[in-house]
Amino acid sequence: MNIGIIGAGKVGGTLGRAFTKAGHAVVYGVRAPSEPAPELRHERATVVSVRDAVTGADLVVLSTPWPATEGALAAAGDFGAKVLVDVTNPIGPGFRLTHGHTDSGAEQVARWAKNAIVVKAFNVTGAENMGNPVYGAHRVAAFVCSDDKQASARVAGLGAEIGFDVTEVGALEKARLLEPVAMLWIHMAMVLGKGRGMAFGVLRREGLE
Ligand SMILES: NC(=O)c1ccc[n+]([C@@H]2O[C@H](COP(=O)([O-])OP(=O)(O)OC[C@H]3O[C@@H](n4cnc5c(N)ncnc54)[C@H](OP(=O)(O)O)[C@@H]3O)[C@@H](O)[C@H]2O)c1
Known part of the structure; x- marks a missing residue:
């Protein structure tokens, strides 16, 4: 597939x-x-x-700095009902989330992006882990949510292809939970000094409901 990437920096x-x-x-x-x-x-x-990347893509990834996101989406034009994978974190002044509890960056992206099917994904870990999600026997957790189940499954599949341990967590509003998890990763890695070679994983035990 052809994957468009808006925000071609560390993550993109x-x-x-x-x-x-x-x-x-x-x-x-x-x-x-x-x-x-x-x-x-x-x-x-x-x-x-940016506009041509959307036109030439089957699916588009959004990885712009939060303050640039609204403008980048305006420059992107009409997404033509394509899937838009939101990897951004809505970080504003004071290094705090600009959205939370009753809204999320992903829902804001869905309001800004014209005619896009928004899927939140891959935002809870550092860029280095996106390039190498394997830690010995374990794989880095990626969480995916969207109001469109088919789009969510498609992005989950893409995450698995690049090596993540993917869990689909439901509707797009679950981004209200995922964006604070990204802040926890940033706090642990950068503020507490645990370093960027760290990731969250999901442990599973059979037989417990
Ligand atoms: N870094 C991480 O580990 C990490 C992990 C998870 C999520 N995130 C989130 O992912 C997003 C990107 O982070 P990053 O670290 O990859 O940032 P970055 O390295 O600064 O890259 C951002 C990219 O966006 C481009 N850009 C800025 N304004 C644009 C616009 N209006 N139109 C098109 N492109 C534009 C920049 O291009 P120019 O060179 O033209 O400025 C740059 O290539 C952020 O929302 C961040 O919170 C980051």
Whole structure:
């Protein structure tokens, strides 16, 4: 599949490489396509404008800094009922979530993005873990939610392809739970100094309801 990426920085570039390793093609949508960052020049990758990335993609990933997200989505135009995978975290002044409890960044993205099927995914871990989600016998947890069950399953499949242990957690409003989990990861990794080589996992025991 052709995967568009809006926000081709640490997260976008890392996911882009992971998707191409899994056999997909990526189309990075950037503000200055004539001067692509060197790390975006890799196999099965092209660099175009944000709007063209949406047009040329089967599914689009959103990984912009939160303050740039509304503008990037306006530049993207009509998504034509394509799946938009929201990996952003709505972090504002004071390094605090701008949305929570009764709303989420993902729901805000769904209001901003014209004609997109929004799926929240992959936001609870660091970019390095997105490129290498394997910790010995364990895999990094990724959580996926969307109001569209088919879209959720599709993105869960994509996450599994790049090595995540994926759990679908329900409707898009469950992003209200996932975005604070990202803040916990950031707090542990960056503030408490546990480092970015750390990830959340899901343990399972059979036989308990
Ligand atoms: N870093 C992580 O470990 C991590 C983990 C999970 C989730 N997230 C979330 O993922 C998002 C991206 O984080 P990041 O660390 O990857 O940020 P980053 O490295 O700063 O990359 C952001 C990218 O977005 C691009 N961009 C900015 N404004 C744009 C616009 N209007 N249109 C198109 N592209 C635009 C930037 O391009 P220019 O070069 O043109 O500015 C840059 O390539 C954030 O919401 C963050 O909270 C990050």
